[in-house]
Amino acid sequence: MSEQNKQVHETANNDRRDFLKVGAGVAGLALAPGVLFYGISAEGKAPDAPASAKVRWGMLIDTSKCADGCDSCATACATENGLSGQTGPQDSQWIRKMHIKNLQTGAEHNLPMLCQHCENPPCVDVCPTGASMKRADGIVLVDRHICIGCRYCMMACPYKARSFVHEPLTDQNPEVPRGQGCVESCTFCVQRVDRDETPACVEACSKDGHMAMMFGDLRDPNSDIARALQSYATTEVRADLGLNTGVRYQGI
Template sequence: MSDSVNSKQEDRRDFLKAGGLVAGITLAPGLLFYGVAQSRAPEEGVSSRQRWGMLIDTTKCADGCNDCVTACNTENGLSGKTGPQDSQWIRKLNVKDLHTGYVQSLPMMCQHCENPPCVDVCPTGASTKRADGIVLVDRHACIGCRYCMMACPYKARSFVHEPLHDQKPDVPRGKGCVESCTFCVQRVDKGEQPACVEACDAKGHKAMVFGDLKDPQSAISRALKSTDSVEVRADLALGTGVRYQGI
């Protein structure tokens, strides 16, 4: 009696094991794909299985359009003032070829380098690159020495020169620290697009594509594969997360 029960249970266990194995083999690739493509659970940390990046098509970026800048200011609580001491996380550049006279317009911001000079030079480690490639300033450790601003080839960083009030709850900012574009990390962590990209899409220009460079199925990966794109100051070999096409 007991023997037969045991053997039956063992049979069942074997069956379940086998079934599980088969199911595992068939489902695993799908599950893995699911794991990469879906946004993280809130308690799960970022991982290097993702790398956020952006592709900017300068041919679609309109001269005189400033929507990405405005959206950034609104999302992150920047004043929008453009004095020499005011913060600008993203700015529109007018680039004129000196030989041909051809003028292009493009947005410039933190390029979220693979090997960021700002992270290298930061004495306290406040400048940091998350596992998913987003370069941030940890304001809790920033002493305001501004060495990162000296080191950044893209002039992407700003120093907060005066006390601030009424910051956005998701975007803490304050006097005496250095700051720059975060790819709207507060939105990306929720599975949303950066504000600039959303604004560009809303305007119908669709000059900016944001996504996971390590996901071969993502729109940005496919776009990068099919078009020629460049890093700004590629000679420095920083491996920027932001790439440009059309320049």
């Protein structure tokens, strides 16, 4: 390296070091009155405000509370989103109630499986048109205006969370447009979340008294879900993939 180049290189390094120092200082200032910083998300989003990256919506499912034989979450999902509620090969399932058994130990668990709203979603990675997308607040969605129905995302998803609509649909919920030729999956009931309500499955689970599902902002240290994640051992399904899922399980 010539003397001149070396000089430039060192200057650049110094600049970067200074920038990082300043950045750390600014971040410290911003986070010092933490409650104020996070207070915005706790109040919910105004209808005219865009989804903010200061929020990350997530779900915690306590499998020990998830009742055997109950599928209120799946039924509520079907009602809210206008799904058929059937499980045929061509029926959309945004949430599946599962009963799993470890044949070695005999341990049995019940749990709902749905889109895990990954931080690094493989479905978004592979989408050739940009229809599969992640909103700023971490909700993974399909923009049906852009979806060409190639189903690559369905193959990429490790959770089998996505469905394809094969047949023409009628009588959709005006708030949940969905139709033939598009891939779809759990939206965390984005239409409800945007008006500061919890997803239909969480509401149904609480209404039935199971309280197995908790929904909230993972980035708000004062939210119930953040406190629970801090206190209990929770599991990401297929954590080995490094997707950093928004849905976590407790008790499996």
